[in-house]
Amino acid sequence: MAHLAIESVSLRYDDGPQVLGGVSLDLRDGEFLVVVGRSGCGKTSLLNLAAGFVPPTTGRVAVNGVAITGPGADRAVVFQDDALFPWLSTAENVALGPRLSGIGKAERRRIAENQLAIVGLEGLADRPIWRLSGGQRQRVGLARALAARPTFLLMDEPLGALDAMTREAMQELLVEVWAKSGAGVLLITHGVEEALFLATRIVVMAPNPGRIVKTLNVDFSRRRLAGESARSIKSSRDFVAMREALLDAIFEREAA
Numbered sequence: 160m161a162h163l164a165i166e167s168v169s170l171r172y173d174d175g176p177q178v179l180g181g182v183s184l185d186l187r188d189g190e191f192l193v194v195v196g197r198s199g200c201g202k203t204s205l206l207n208l209a210a211g212f213v214p215p216t217t218g219r220v221a222v223n224g225v226a227i228t229g230p231g232a233d234r235a236v237v238f239q240d241d242a243l244f245p246w247l248s249t250a251e252n253v254a255l256g257p258r259l260s261g262i263g264k265a266e267r268r269r270i271a272e273n274q275l276a277i278v279g280l281e282g283l284a285d286r287p288i289w290r291l292s293g294g295q296r297q298r299v300g301l302a303r304a305l306a307a308r309p310t311f312l313l314m315d316e317p318l319g320a321l322d323a324m325t326r327e328a329m330q331e332l333l334v335e336v337w338a339k340s341g342a343g344v345l346l347i348t349h350g351v352e353e354a355l356f357l358a359t360r361i362v363v364m365a366p367n368p369g370r371i372v373k374t375l376n377v378d379f380s381r382r383r384l385a386g387e388s389a390r391s392i393k394s395s396r397d398f399v400a401m402r403e404a405l406l407d408a409i410f411e412r413e414a415a
């Protein structure tokens with residue numbers, strides 16, 4: 160079983176204040192871990208550590224027991240800003256990773272078409288990026304991440320820029336893609352409902368310094384995978400109760 164471990168990590172940028180203090184977090188394949196917390200509590204910094212973009216000041220990040228020294232193909236990253244290349248076609252954007260690993264043109268095309276089908280964009284392989292909607296672009300970003308067959312998928316507010324309806328459709332897609340891929344997902348969101356709908360586990364962070372203050376196990380995505388609609392799940396009594404509990408934890412309100 161693959162295992163990404165953030166071990167007693169603290170982080171300071173240059174001479175600045177301590178951004179993270181003693182954070183430990185495990186992510187295993189097949190898990191959907193969502194990180195929530197008020198602005199500035201260090202969520203993005205935590206994801207950047209897991210991606211290998213920044214080194215911890217103390218502690219370590221390890222994959223299967225081996226400390227990481229930078230980014231790796233085992234950990235694909237999806238950003239809020241889709242970070243696609245406008246001069247490349249949709250298929251060429253998706254197959255960027257395979258291209259960098261020296262895979263030939265015909266095979267790259269096959270990989271791109273497969274991944275585009277998984278995210279519901281079959282038939283758009285040759286479309287220029289600038290002719291795609293925001294939701295479609297985010298799907299291309301996801302297809303590109305999946306094309307590398309990552310063990311871990313790290314996502315920083317991937318749906319943050321989308322309108323409410325597109326966002327909900329994308330949440331449903333994310334649950335499907337996660338279940339099919341078997342990857343371990345680490346996702347950051349400001350959306351409390353989004354966190355509850357997607358996660359198998361939610362960690363709540365608080366600031367000064369950034370740390371984990373609560374962990375919740377959740378399984379609403381199983382209901383989605385069993386065919387229930389997002390609307391029905393999100394309006395159910397147990398979902399609404401969990402939402403209030405999660406908001407209490409984020410804003411450190413006393414539970415009633």
Ligand SMILES: Nc1ncnc2c1ncn2[C@@H]1O[C@H](COP(=O)(O)OP(=O)(O)OP(=O)(O)O)[C@@H](O)[C@H]1O
Pocket residue numbers: 172175178196197198199200201202203204205
């Ligand atoms: N590259 C950097 N250099 C210096 N300070 C940084 C850097 N990146 C983040 N910080 C600081 O670290 C703290 C945590 O930022 P971070 O972006 O990790 O929090 P966040 O919880 O993701 O915030 P938000 O929800 O607003 O995106 C903030 O005070 C921020 O100003």
